[in-house]
Amino acid sequence: MKTRVKATLLTGAGLAMLAAPIALIAGNPQSLLPPGMQDPSPAPAPTPTASAPAPSPTPTSAATPVVQDVPDESDEDGASSDEGSSSSSGNRLPTLEELEALDTDELDELLGLKPKFDIPAAQRRATTRVGILAEDEGGLPAVSLANQPQSLVRAAISGTQGRLVSRWGHIALRRALASRLAPPAGMSGAEFAGLRAQLLNRMGEFPAARAIAQDIDVDSWNTRLANAAVDAYIATGDIVGACPLAVLRGGYRDDVEWRMLRSICNSYGGETARARNDLIRLRDRVDGEETEVIDVLLAQRFAGAAGLGNSVVNIEWDDVDELTPWRYGLAAALGIDIPERLIDDAGPYYQRASASLPSLPLPLRIDGARRAAREGIFSSSALIDLYSQAYAASGNDGAIGSDAALLRTAYVDPDPAARLAAIRSLWGEGTQIPYDRQVLTAYAAARIPANGSFSGDAGPLIAAMLTAGLDRDAARWSSIVDEGDAGWGLLAVGLPDADGAVSSNAIDAFRDNDSSTGSRRTRFLVAGLAGLGRISSGTRNSWDRELDLELSRETRWSEAIARAGEVENAALVTLLMGLGMQGDDWNRMTPRHLFHIVSALRQSGMEAEARMIAAEAIARG
Incomplete structure (x- = not known):
């Protein structure tokens, strides 16, 4: 659905509510806003500057482009673009001693040689709309x-x-x-x-x-x-x-x-x-x-x-x-x-930076790219490209070369069973598959035939596909998974064009198979289904009481994001979503916050993102 943008979000008492602090409730009741930002005040209106006198009419004046005014050198942050002033004052010419004491910048300023801008006036860009994605x-x-x-x-x-x-x-x-x-x-x-x-x-x-x-x-x-x-x-x-x-x-x-x-x-x-x-x-x-x-x-x-x-x-x-x-x-x-x-003791900043620095050695870049893939900085294709470079450079030498060779097998081997075996090797032996490995194998997973021979791996294969948004490929497994299985839960929230409402019995079957601490995946499943409108109000209320989800409890943040969703303002919904999704892992997310985020995204026209977030919550919960 095409997003429609309303003129205003709230008026009157609503504006007062929105100016108040937005708090993340569960497990962190304090305001997330920095000190001094509890009641942000509007920025002062810019002081109008005197306009230049109109040019006298000439045959060429009509062709002169209209450009924005050069901003005042002192901006709203108190910065000044002045580098300094010359040692002379008024109209007095500086002495030889004063000229010798000036550095290059001061001399350029005195002689009028210092540039004031780097873009010609006719080519300057307005700041009425800023960004790189039209x-x-x-x-x-x-x-x-x-x-x-x-x-x-x-x-x-x-x-x-x-x-x-x-x-x-x-x-x-x-x-x-x-x-x-x-x-x-x-x-x-x-x-x-x-x-x-x-x-x-x-x-x-x-x-x-x-x-x-x-x-x-x-x-x-x-x-x-x-x-x-x-x-x-x-x-x-x-x-x-x-x-x-x-x-x-x-x-x-x-x-x-x-x-x-x-x-x-x-x-x-x-x-x-x-x-x-x-x-x-x-x-x-x-x-x-x-x-x-x-x-x-x-x-x-x-x-x-x-x-x-x-x-x-x-x-x-x-x-x-x-x-x-x-x-x-x-x-x-x-x-x-x-x-x-130094690298071993460095923080996440350096891993994120290293992922996109082509001058670094490939092993260092791949280590950073794995974090970048987990966090959403890198796509599945970008991560695969790095491993492809490693394979082209050194074949299957070393740990990275071995992974690259397995990845190649996962894509090009003619035998589906061999491809699946390579994918399993990349996932590792643990019960919890590293999320970056699921991102890495997303497209390889999409190439595995959906049949009963591979039904035991349906859940992680579907989870891998959905990391890259391959929902249509995941849909092929709908007839393979059993109701209540892990793969069924992912498809229940991840597929477009859901056919009918999910029953309470199906959710109950999912909970019986849920081994997560405190039935977190079941709680996220209910919240995701409710946010997507895929369960009836009766089923939602029943499971809300059963699992103590508190989906109906309101806060200033939930009221703001819900209202933004109602008026289909996807940009504001997304900014408020970021405010409510802060944290290092899914233990910081509550089903109630997930419900409000998924619901607002869906209403604002971002249903695909809402479905992928709900599926990710179940996979990583």
Whole structure:
């Protein structure tokens, strides 16, 4: 169903409710919003600037393109694009001594040589709609959030810390954040883009965050967006991508990392001697607290690729105790090996970053890609591609080569039994199949014939297919699985065009086969079926009481997401979904939250995502 966007979500008392904190109730009753955001206030309206006088009529004036005004140098975050001022004042010419005391930036400013923007005026882009995914490319409707309270949108994005329990929830949220959307009334396009880019960085979606920033001209960036862009550039190894910002807005930061980055950009801009001297001075006075000598040495090595090659820089990791994004990003971009002791102690950030860094060794990339696949950053096809590269590079040598060879057998062996045996080997011997292995084998599972000979593996095969959204392939197993089996439960919520309501007896049979702690899978099954409208109200209420699900209990968050679903605002539903799905694993999710998320997604036109999330809950619960 095509999403329809209403003019407003709530009015009157509803707006007051939405401005209040949105809390995740089960197991975490405190508000998820950061301090000071309990009652977000609207951003101040921008101060109008005097318009330029109209040009005198000439034969060519009508052809002059209309472009947006250049924003004031001081943005809503208090940043200023001024790099400094010259030592002269008024109209007095500076003395020779004053000129000699100026650095290059100050001299360029004095002589009017410093660029003010990097895009010609006629080519500058408006910020009325920002994003990389248009509606006809799969994005959400552009005006979805235009008339929603900016306090609600800001709270939903800022309050989501990044990690979601659901792979499919992550995929849906990324789609919303990447869509080409108009900002809420009263919020600037730069702030809206900055909020989204920051959340994408927290989710490990660094290339998407970089693309969002690049959709806005650099001279329109505010501090929030600039910081998010720099973080994305470093995480993707695209260090010189930040150079336009360093040239145009060099004074917006003054920390050591920013000074190193500016020196790198100076080197790539042709000022190699200046960059060398600046980095040597930085290396001599780093304090060893936030910045160490290794950081400056990496900057010197990177700058050397642009013309400082006569300066020998040795990178030694012996005295380095931990990784930082700066060290990891520059080392990866330079192709410098990082000691395993540092990588082993590093957090999830570095695994997410490594998945998309082509300069890293394949084993390191595959290790990160497995996490990226579990979390929704990587698709099944992207993960398969990495294993294919490993097989092409080294055949079946080593653990990764062995897995790659098994994966090849799972796809190309003419015997279905041999293919299934290879899939089982990739899944491992444990009762709980690693989720990234199910993602890896999704398309191989879809090639297994649906017949009674393989019925014993129907459940995990169906679960694997649904990780990649292969619901039509999974539907072939409908006549093979028995009512109440694990595979039956996945199909009950995962298939499109469900035929009739699920009976209470079928749910009871599923519970009899449910070995999960506290019948979690049964609880998720009931919540998913109720959210999809696939059980009667009587069956829902009966199982609600039986399992103590509290599906009818309301909170501010549930009221907000339910109302957004009713008016079919998929973008707002998805942002609120992210707020309610935070956590490291499915133990953080309650059936009641699952019910509200699935129901709102279905009503807003995102039934496919709703079905996949419900199936994932049963598979991973």
